[in-house]
Amino acid sequence: MMELSLSVRLREGTKESHRLAEHSPFIRKFFEGSLSIEVYREFLLQMHYVYNALEDTQQLHSNHDVIGRIYFPSLFRSKALLHDLNYFYGNNSWEELQPHKATEIYVQRINTLSGEWIEGLIAHHYTRYLGDLSGGQVLKRTVAKAFKLPSNEGLVFYDFPQIDSHSQFKDKYRMLLDSMLVDETASQKIVDEANLAFTLNRDVFDSLIK
Numbered sequence: 001m002m003e004l005s006l007s008v009r010l011r012e013g014t015k016e017s018h019r020l021a022e023h024s025p026f027i028r029k030f031f032e033g034s035l036s037i038e039v040y041r042e043f044l045l046q047m048h049y050v051y052n053a054l055e056d057t058q059q060l061h062s063n064h065d066v067i068g069r070i071y072f073p074s075l076f077r078s079k080a081l082l083h084d085l086n087y088f089y090g091n092n093s094w095e096e097l098q099p100h101k102a103t104e105i106y107v108q109r110i111n112t113l114s115g116e117w118i119e120g121l122i123a124h125h126y127t128r129y130l131g132d133l134s135g136g137q138v139l140k141r142t143v144a145k146a147f148k149l150p151s152n153e154g155l156v157f158y159d160f161p162q163i164d165s166h167s168q169f170k171d172k173y174r175m176l177l178d179s180m181l182v183d184e185t186a187s188q189k190i191v192d193e194a195n196l197a198f199t200l201n202r203d204v205f206d207s208l209i210k
Contacts, residue, residue, distance in 0.1 A: 021198050021201060046099060127201065
């Protein structure tokens with residue numbers, strides 16, 4: 001029997017986690033356009049901490065034989081989040097705010113992998129960035145409509161100006177995943193870690209709905 005590629009393993013092995021995430025109370029409210037601006041900007045703040053950790057570890061391991069293959073600064077969201085946070089808070093007062101406990105746990109997991117199992121970072125990279133590319137434009141329209149935003153103000157998080165075609169980029173990304181030198185055992189561990197990543201994301205989402 002032919003072994004499944006890593007990209008297929010990730011897609012098939014996280015279907016249930018993906019479904020649970022889509023049906024979380026926060027995501028339902030997001031798509032309904034019923035989040036308050038206070039909750040939405042709090043969401044951006046939690047993402048700021050998550051992406052800082054993700055991108056710091058990527059830069060640290062950019063030359064790694066495995067995770068280095070999907071080192072794409074064009075995906076980075078940190079600077080975009082700074083722009084949107086300043087827009088929604090009106091200034092940089094958000095810099096004084098602390099992350100939620102669920103966010104701290106998420107960030108700690110990313111940092112632990114960076115020190116103990118670098119290949120595990122693939123799971124978190126895949127879960128966040130492929131989600132951004134796949135659903136980001138729908139979320140962008142939802143946010144713009146919900147908060148009646150002018151032009152592109154407050155929506156930079158959803159823009160990838162250096163990526164011309166999201167679909168072509170995702171195809172390339174999956175091809176790179178499949179070219180990684182990881183055996184079947186490691187592949188399954190990465191899938192398990194991706195399911196954990198979905199759980200950590202849901203925990204952050206749940207912390208936003210009081």
